Amino acid sequence: MIRRGRTEGWLTQPISAFPTWASFHGVSFNGIKISQMPGFEHRGSTVIATRSLESEKDNPLMVVPKEFILSRQNIDIFSKSDQHLKEVIDAVGDFGYTARGAILMFLLMQATICCPDMQDVGVKNPLNEYIKFLPDELLPTFWTEEEQELLVGTTLRPAIRAKLNSLLREYETIRTGTEHIPWCAKYWWDEEEGQLTFEDWMRLDAMYRSRALEFPGVGDCMVPCVDMANHASGDATAALYETDNTGNGILLLRKGRNIKADEEVTITYGDDKGACENIFSYGFLEESVKSARAMFLHLEIPDDDPLRPAKLAVNTAAPGFRIFEKDDHIDWNSDFVWLTVVNEEDGLDFKLRQTIDGQREIQGFWKADELKDISNLRYLLEQDPRWDIYQLRAIVLLQQRVEDQLQLLRKTGNPDRESSVREGPWHIARRLRNLESDMLEKAGADFEDQVRMCPLLSCPHWIVACSRSYTHPPPTT
Numbered sequence: 001m002i003r004r005g006r007t008e009g010w011l012t013q014p015i016s017a018f019p020t021w022a023s024f025h026g027v028s029f030n031g032i033k034i035s036q037m038p039g040f041e042h043r044g045s046t047v048i049a050t051r052s053l054e055s056e057k058d059n060p061l062m063v064v065p066k067e068f069i070l071s072r073q074n075i076d077i078f079s080k081s082d083q084h085l086k087e088v089i090d091a092v093g094d095f096g097y098t099a100r101g102a103i104l105m106f107l108l109m110q111a112t113i114c115c116p117d118m119q120d121v122g123v124k125n126p127l128n129e130y131i132k133f134l135p136d137e138l139l140p141t142f143w144t145e146e147e148q149e150l151l152v153g154t155t156l157r158p159a160i161r162a163k164l165n166s167l168l169r170e171y172e173t174i175r176t177g178t179e180h181i182p183w184c185a186k187y188w189w190d191e192e193e194g195q196l197t198f199e200d201w202m203r204l205d206a207m208y209r210s211r212a213l214e215f216p217g218v219g220d221c222m223v224p225c226v227d228m229a230n231h232a233s234g235d236a237t238a239a240l241y242e243t244d245n246t247g248n249g250i251l252l253l254r255k256g257r258n259i260k261a262d263e264e265v266t267i268t269y270g271d272d273k274g275a276c277e278n279i280f281s282y283g284f285l286e287e288s289v290k291s292a293r294a295m296f297l298h299l300e301i302p303d304d305d306p307l308r309p310a311k312l313a314v315n316t317a318a319p320g321f322r323i324f325e326k327d328d329h330i331d332w333n334s335d336f337v338w339l340t341v342v343n344e345e346d347g348l349d350f351k352l353r354q355t356i357d358g359q360r361e362i363q364g365f366w367k368a369d370e371l372k373d374i375s376n377l378r379y380l381l382e383q384d385p386r387w388d389i390y391q392l393r394a395i396v397l398l399q400q401r402v403e404d405q406l407q408l409l410r411k412t413g414n415p416d417r418e419s420s421v422r423e424g425p426w427h428i429a430r431r432l433r434n435l436e437s438d439m440l441e442k443a444g445a446d447f448e449d450q451v452r453m454c455p456l457l458s459c460p461h462w463i464v465a466c467s468r469s470y471t472h473p474p475p476t477t
């Protein structure tokens, strides 16, 4: 549907029409415009100063009426006057009550309302037009198989796979939830006339993912017009966004910041995000980025661990660990790792409990303490006299996983660009490979140092103590 709307023109508007649309609906601009930056057209539209601006004198640069903020709460309000919107949000169950679910369903309704084939569906509102100004971002979920192959060995590759699987599950939830509604059955799902495809869902997800912001006092939302600001990190960030005391969205130059006419007014999409997350959500990596910053590596509980099924049953954490830069070294965090490195002899135990509705539920224990939440395990292990051993097991496990990932990256090398591969994905994949490879090398060296400095290594029994969760040869000292 969306692709058709873009081609036939009913779901697209030139950005030159944006200022008229925005001012007509009460958005105020002070010394700024939305347009493309000469020389940087590949970055789409952005916010540009029309005259020199000073934070002391000119703030706020933009005020967006609070009714325009696409948030969970506002969509609740919209759905009170649009029974079709309410019907589909209610039909998709819990998903429709999350910010992401409600906003995606709202965007889907706007595209549906714009489609000339759909009669008497939804209520026309100013945000029907907003979706027409949103470009189709080349996020990695849209890279071809061949382009995604360039990512083998990077953490972006499994992230894309997982995302596509979760999008498929969402799409199925929407289909099964709404196919009994007569107008959805006809316009979305009918085998001949139905317009909605998985590609539409991917496009709506890309609109949301590349534009959603966490707005102070509102939560995850899309703020039309503020979401036209491009990203710059660190000192290069020119402006901040927040809500004023009446709930309107505002854009403010950073304190003490001056901007010359024709300069870009950027915001930050999050300076702490790793290179992988930036590419995943926004489809680009700033040229100034010189490190991967943060990476998430998946972990498996070994098949020969007799507690594996029980551990997986109680696990509520992401199955892996995150490494990140901290000062001049690489640090890590994970709740899952602690569950992986302890076993029955240490004090981990599981019991089956009968619930009141007759179901059986598995409960985890660390010695006498019930593991109500897996995030509590680390705290309990810290109190244990064998904490040093668990730490050593964890670090050795991470060290091996980091080494495996590095080997995978090295094995695939830096492939040459085939003519069927687009320049953008190729360039980004190459940069990510190099950045992640550097970070893994640094993490490997830091973990090696930690193992080497561990006092337990002078104890001849340490391998025995560690052996349960340590299946690889110990590092040489």
Ligand SMILES: C[S@@+](CC[C@H](N)C(=O)[O-])C[C@H]1O[C@@H](n2cnc3c(N)ncnc32)[C@H](O)[C@@H]1O
Binding pocket: 042, 043, 044, 045, 046, 134, 135, 137, 210, 211, 227, 228, 229, 230, 231, 232, 281, 282, 283, 284, 286
């Ligand atoms: C929130 S939108 C910003 C407005 C967008 N440029 C537009 O045309 O609607 C985020 C998208 O803008 C682009 N973008 C933002 N900052 C960028 C940057 N520093 N370099 C390259 N592209 C950027 C990316 O395509 C990103 O997915």
